[in-house]
Amino acid sequence: MTPLAWMVGASALSWLAVSVIAGSQVNPEALFGMLGPLAAAVGTWVAVARAHRVMPERVTGVLMTGFAVKVLFFGSYVAVMLRMVPLRPIPFVVSFTSYFIALYAMEALFLKRLTMDAPRSPSR
Numbered sequence: 571m572t573p574l575a576w577m578v579g580a581s582a583l584s585w586l587a588v589s590v591i592a593g594s595q596v597n598p599e600a601l602f603g604m605l606g607p608l609a610a611a612v613g614t615w616v617a618v619a620r621a622h623r624v625m626p627e628r629v630t631g632v633l634m635t636g637f638a639v640k641v642l643f644f645g646s647y648v649a650v651m652l653r654m655v656p657l658r659p660i661p662f663v664v665s666f667t668s669y670f671i672a673l674y675a676m677e678a679l680f681l682k683r684l685t686m687d688a689p690r691s692p693s694r
Contacts, residue, residue, distance in 0.1 A: 573615055573619075573676075573677075573680040574612060574615060574616070576676065576680075577608065577611055577612060577615065577673055577676055577677070578608065578612065580672070580676070581604050581608045581669060581673065584604075584672075585600055585601060585604050588600050588665075589601075595661070596661045596665070598657065599657050599658055599661035599662040599665055600661060600665040601665075602651055602655065602657060602662060602665075602666075603661070603662050603663070603664070603665025603666035603667075603668070603669060604665060604666075604669045606643075606644065606647040606648070606651070606666060606669075607666065607669040607670040607673050607674075608669065608673060610640050610643060610644065610673075611673040611674065611676070611677050613636075614633075614636045614640070614677065615677060615680065617632050617636060618632055618633065618636075618681065618684070619684070622684055622685075629685075648666065651666075
């Protein structure tokens with residue numbers, strides 16, 4: 571299974587589980603709390619995987635650029651969700667924070683596996 575499938579699948583299944591257990595007490599906030607971090611993690615992984623395939627030495631630069639883009643994205647996303655979309659703040663923030671941490675932990679593990687599987691250049 572690919573990293574993208576794992577990220578999307580784990581997010582969707584966990585959201586479904588939370589929806590079944592808590593129902594309308596956490597929805598639609600849990601869904602919107604999941605969508606932002608999931609979109610950012612998927613976008614980052616696509617860029618990192620492409621950079622690693624083409625020029626592995628560019629992965630760090632891609633990650634740094636992605637960080638700057640995500641700072642702007644997350645600031646805008648949270649502001650829009652809390653000010654323009656009628657969401658309850660506490661369930662949204664709890665969901666957003668949980669998915670943010672979980673997805674970036676997954677991404678870190680996938681990145682470690684990607685770099686460990688890569689052939690190493692001989693040291694001088």
